[in-house]
Amino acid sequence: MLNSGLTPAKSLSIEVAERICAERGARFTPLRRTALEVLLEFNGPVSAYDFLPALAQRLGRRLAPPTAYRALGFLLEQGFICRIETRNAFTLATHLEDRNAGVFFLCDHCGATVEVDADGITELLAGRAAALGFEVGRRIVELQGICADCRYTTAAVEGQSQVVRGRRA
Amino acid sequence: MLNSGLTPAKSLSIEVAERICAERGARFTPLRRTALEVLLEFNGPVSAYDFLPALAQRLGRRLAPPTAYRALGFLLEQGFICRIETRNAFTLATHLEDRNAGVFFLCDHCGATVEVDADGITELLAGRAAALGFEVGRRIVELQGICADCRYTTAAVEGQSQVVRGRRA
DNA sequence: TTTATTATGTGATAACATAACAAAATCCTA
């Protein structure tokens, strides 16, 4: 399983998020806290529209899309989660220290997603940017392909990770 | 202007596309040919829904979204165009030889987009993939930020490139 | 020619995301 053993180095928790927000003067409201709780429970990427009912259920009330997107937006701003562009999905960040530092490996077959540190790549891209006079904000690096499990296994194994709706191959 | 002077090394044309398709046994139908013509005329990235009426007009008939997406899908398969994930847009590929080899620099301010060769980055990512046993298919590398022009100019300069609808800062 | 395959037309719908404005909560300062 591509995800196994690769839990975040500095694991994000509600407590950690609370401390970080306090340090930054960011308001970790009940909605935002609950949103992070929901994401912590998802074992992998989740689409905004799968996240929405999960958040609503946990809060015990109906929610409309903007509320979900705002909560996700806050968590993105704080660097607690990352957006996977090629899946329209959101997942816990594995790197609280350096935002946009990750490289995503995304299995087209089983949907497994793993984020690894972008050492070296960051520097290389910074060099290219400098040559162009380009000031880099957000970096997106996503690699689609077939994960080790799917390469070495005859049949697709299910349940390897939460898979975004409709994206399972 | 970030784009200036950076026309594709091996410039794509209808003739080149025709030859490539013939070599591959791919059917370069009138619709697909016209789709490529339309994209050649766009000076930069275009959304599917901006592309759709342009294609329809050139064909002189109404088209529905699936037709546009199918044509774009074909051009993507052949490596004639690239999809810019963070803009939901399509643009001519600058690298006919090596698919998914590019790195996109995307200006958040003026919308300029430039694709450069991914030398070094490709190898670095391949190394990471190998370490994970991951077989890489498509690579996405997109850097968002501020282009040289926008950094060194007081006011935003317009008309630097075709900008995807609603994405101009 | 017959049959299979591939490509396109068409209407509907799914999936993803934000605009706009109102109401509530929080913060700030006098």
Added chain:
DNA sequence: TAGGATTTTGTTATGTTATCACATAATAAA
């Protein structure tokens, strides 16, 4: 602590992106 400014959340509606499903047409293969 009151009052006003700011931020957050609620709510309705709508905008944007992408695909399904099935019919028809064009092409390729037998």
